[in-house]
Amino acid sequence: xxxxxxxxxxxxxxxxxxxxxxxxxxxxxxxxxxxxxxxxxxxxxxxxxxxxxxxxxxxxxxxxxxxxxxxxxxxxxxxxxxxxxxxxxxxxxxxxxxxxxxxxxxxxxxxxxxxxxxxxxxxxxxxxxxx
Numbered sequence: 001x002x003x004x005x006x007x008x009x010x011x012x013x014x015x016x017x018x019x020x021x022x023x024x025x026x027x028x029x030x031x032x033x034x035x036x037x038x039x040x041x042x043x044x045x046x047x048x049x050x051x052x053x054x055x056x057x058x059x060x061x062x063x064x065x066x067x068x069x070x071x072x073x074x075x076x077x078x079x080x081x082x083x084x085x086x087x088x089x090x091x092x093x094x095x096x097x098x099x100x101x102x103x104x105x106x107x108x109x110x111x112x113x114x115x116x117x118x119x120x121x122x123x124x125x126x127x128x129x130x131x
Contacts, residue, residue: 034060 024031036044044056053059 021031044059047053047059047063048056053062
């Protein structure tokens, strides 16, 4: 092959790689580069030799798939954290209301106390911890 043919081959290969990566990205896939230390590299070789997979890629994909099968897709840590935050805010609000009620104990009627609490909550209460 001459220099011109090498360039054309190189350009075609680059274009194919670019197209493949764009397709991968649009399908919500991703390319992952993984560096393996000596122990993991040896483990990968042993898995191939034992027939777990025919290639490095096949072994890694199979192991990842099997590992994912044990993890629920419904696990949503963000919603769990949000629920805990909301509960903490509700408890904080309840404690705030109790403190106001104690402070308002000087009033002679329960209605006056309730009015103070309602007024303070309407004017000044803002949940802590949320933007």
